[in-house]
Amino acid sequence: MIYLDNSATTFPKPAEPLRRALEQYLQTGASPGRGGYDLAVEAEYEVEAVRRKVIRFFGGNEGWRVCFAYNATDALNTLIQGLTQEPCHVVSTRLEHNSVLRPLHHLAAQGRIALDLVPFNDQGYVEPEAVARALKPDTAFVMLNHASNVFGTVQPAAEIAALCREQGVELLLDASQSAGLHPIELEKWDVGGLAFTGHKSLLGPTGIGGLVLSPRVNPLPTRYGGTGVDSISLVHTMDYPHRLEAGTINLLGVLSLGHSLDYVTSPEHKQALARERELFALLRDGLAAIEGVELYHATGPGERLPLLSCNVRGMKAGDLAAVLDGDYEIAVRAGLHCAPLLHQDLGTSPYGSVRFSLGAFNTQADIEAALEAMTCIADVACRR
Ligand SMILES: Cc1ncc(COP(=O)(O)O)c(C=O)c1O
Structure with a gap:
């Protein structure tokens, strides 16, 4: 998983x-x-x-x-x-x-x-x-x-x-x-x-x-x-x-x-956080390049954490998360993320978005697998 x-x-x-x-x-x-x-x-x-x-x-x-x-x-x-x-x-x-x-x-x-x-x-x-x-x-x-x-x-x-x-x-x-x-x-x-x-x-x-x-x-x-x-x-x-x-x-x-x-606060963990940020950039840039994936305020200047929200055009967030889980064993969160007003303003209510959030123990292989899965899912969704 x-x-x-x-x-x-x-x-x-x-x-x-x-x-x-x-x-x-x-x-x-x-x-x-x-x-x-x-x-x-x-x-x-x-x-x-x-x-x-x-x-x-x-x-x-x-x-x-x-x-x-x-x-x-x-x-x-x-x-x-x-x-x-x-x-x-x-x-x-x-x-x-x-x-x-x-x-x-x-x-x-x-x-x-x-x-x-x-x-x-x-x-x-x-x-x-x-x-x-x-x-x-x-x-x-x-x-x-x-x-x-x-x-x-x-x-x-x-x-x-x-x-x-x-x-x-x-x-x-x-x-x-x-x-x-x-x-x-x-x-x-x-x-x-x-x-x-x-x-x-x-x-x-x-x-x-x-x-x-x-x-x-x-x-x-x-x-x-x-x-x-x-x-x-x-x-x-x-x-x-x-x-x-x-x-x-x-x-x-x-x-x-x-x-x-x-x-x-240990130096080892600080290194892990730096790696996590590199992996986040890999994920964000990879998702941004996939046809049919819509990212929400994940790019641009300004401070941000290694997490992002997105949708695949033509799919409900819950369905996307279910496919990621069922077919690829990738655990992400879908829905409103307890932030209902944000989704109202973003125009993503009531289904919300899928959130990818990285941790200190994720690897490059995890991100590559997520990008491959999202490429396949978006490809199928776009052809429908
Ligand atoms: C921004 C924000 N505030 C508050 C909470 C609530 O945290 P907890 O469930 O640990 O009380 C969360 C948890 O997802 C959160 O993301």
Whole structure:
């Protein structure tokens, strides 16, 4: 099987980080922060070490916070709901994933927020000036998909943040796709924070994600419960990280994330990413040369991730993916990729597109096989 669905989740995972995490968990798997005995204290130290690693990885600094969550969707819900406890205006984009669109839509439908969604341009990018124009005096924050999970386009976060900050508004990033594939410098870019997920290009397991927040961004808790601190009070603590972490955290996931971060910052992995980009260019240029294949914003200047969306003229995306799977054992994702507004604007709704997304373990042979398959399929479709 040739796996080209790494934007959904990376597969396979490197074994070493998982092995190390399991060993650590078996040795020190007590409840972190919930006991005065040595093992619980040690578990807490290990979690704190991962928090510091996460902050460093995303270019945060002294005073920045990490709150763990189950995944990006969980983190985004915590962030969005925690920042909209008072009526306000929110700006986001038509490139967003449903894990941003649905919480925002829910709040807008309840009349709790006014919402403006900025369009993307004909290259698949959000223009900083368009975001600036959407800001209002009561805009609470701007929520931006840092890298599109459909086009792969990486948005100019630093430029957008600068325009937002001029008007006293925080830019917050959904870094689900970019984390691990594109450098992120939160402090340098003057971004207020981000949500990440561990199982995509950070190469960790499912079940771990989180928020990285500047001291300027302070969501209110929207879930309350046990934190291991201030247990006498019936009011949930406002102190970080427990403010946004109710209940026992996913210790094995946190430890795995720590080891994955070591892995993705290693020189070997950086080389693998450079190779992945070369393979992506091979795939993109090869697909662009096939008669009947329609690529969506996969070429042109601008930063992008090694993923792209396309269709074969005359075929539904789901049928194309089924043929790739059934006849060629190539796994890709078809449909709307949880980005319904993007496909509305692209004119590809309701069937969507087929997405090819590369990973660090793909080979040239994988890409050549995918190109051969697409050539045959497009040839048959064009002759029909
Ligand atoms: C841009 C974007 N945001 C959010 C998510 C949600 O990630 P998770 O399913 O890990 O919560 C995804 C996953 O596909 C994504 O691509």
